[in-house]
Amino acid sequence: MTLRSTFALLLALSLFTATPAHHARAQLGSMDGPAKTRALVLYAAEPQDVPAGKRAIIEVRFQVVAGFHVNSHTPNSQLLVPTTLTLQPSAGVHLGALAYPPGSLYSFSFDPGDKVSVYAGSFTVKLPVVATAGDHLLDGTLKYQACDNASCYPPTTVPVKVVFTAK
Numbered sequence: 001m002t003l004r005s006t007f008a009l010l011l012a013l014s015l016f017t018a019t020p021a022h023h024a025r026a027q028l029g030s031m032d033g034p035a036k037t038r039a040l041v042l043y044a045a046e047p048q049d050v051p052a053g054k055r056a057i058i059e060v061r062f063q064v065v066a067g068f069h070v071n072s073h074t075p076n077s078q079l080l081v082p083t084t085l086t087l088q089p090s091a092g093v094h095l096g097a098l099a100y101p102p103g104s105l106y107s108f109s110f111d112p113g114d115k116v117s118v119y120a121g122s123f124t125v126k127l128p129v130v131a132t133a134g135d136h137l138l139d140g141t142l143k144y145q146a147c148d149n150a151s152c153y154p155p156t157t158v159p160v161k162v163v164f165t166a167k
Contacts, residue, residue: 039156040065040146045163052133052166055096060085060125060162062142070144072103072117080116080145081155085125087140087162095138096128109149118147131166138162 042063050056064070071080085098101124103117140160146153 039158040068040153041070041142041144041156041158043142043158043160045161048164050129050131050164050166052131055128055130056166058127058129058162058164060127060160061122062119062125063122064120064146068146068148069106069118069120070146072119073100074103074117076115076117080152081143083119083142083144085140085142085160087127087138087160090136090138092132092134092166093136093138094130096130099126099128101125127162129164131164133166135165136163 042065043061046059046061048058050058070083073082073084075082083100085100087095089095101119103119105115106118106120107113107115138161140162141157142160143155143157145155
């Protein structure tokens with residue numbers, strides 16, 4: 001074997017063994033951390049102003065990614081996970097009962113007679129509050145189960161921060 005053919009063989013072997021591992025890492029990402037799922041409901045804190053010491057309504061807006069829908073707060077089946085917003089108590093803020101919007105009735109092609117209540121596009125949850133004067137931050141989570149026209153995905157929870165000022 002010549003020096004040139006030996007070099008070519010070594011180069012080919014190094015490419016053969018290195019390339020698949022590199023591609024596998026690029027496709028799989030790091031196996032050290034938890035699996036990351038793409039959020040199918042988007043939320044961005046929108047600062048709002050409310051009158052201090054008086055009952056007010058804060059609107060918490062969500063956007064479902066196009067091509068998907070999520071079960072409403074009352075999905076019409078005990079087998080489906082309802083969309084729920086949970087907020088932590090905060091000093092100076094009294095929270096009232098959340099008001100969820102009504103869902104739209106949706107049926108799947110494989111069972112057109114069975115209708116479930118869903119949110120698609122944007123939806124707004126209304127939050128009654130009475131707050132002392134000042135800036136406030138409510139931490140919380142939105143739990144939902146997203147579906148497309150073919151299947152439903154495991155329930156997901158996304159963080160929510162409600163920011164408002166009572167004046």
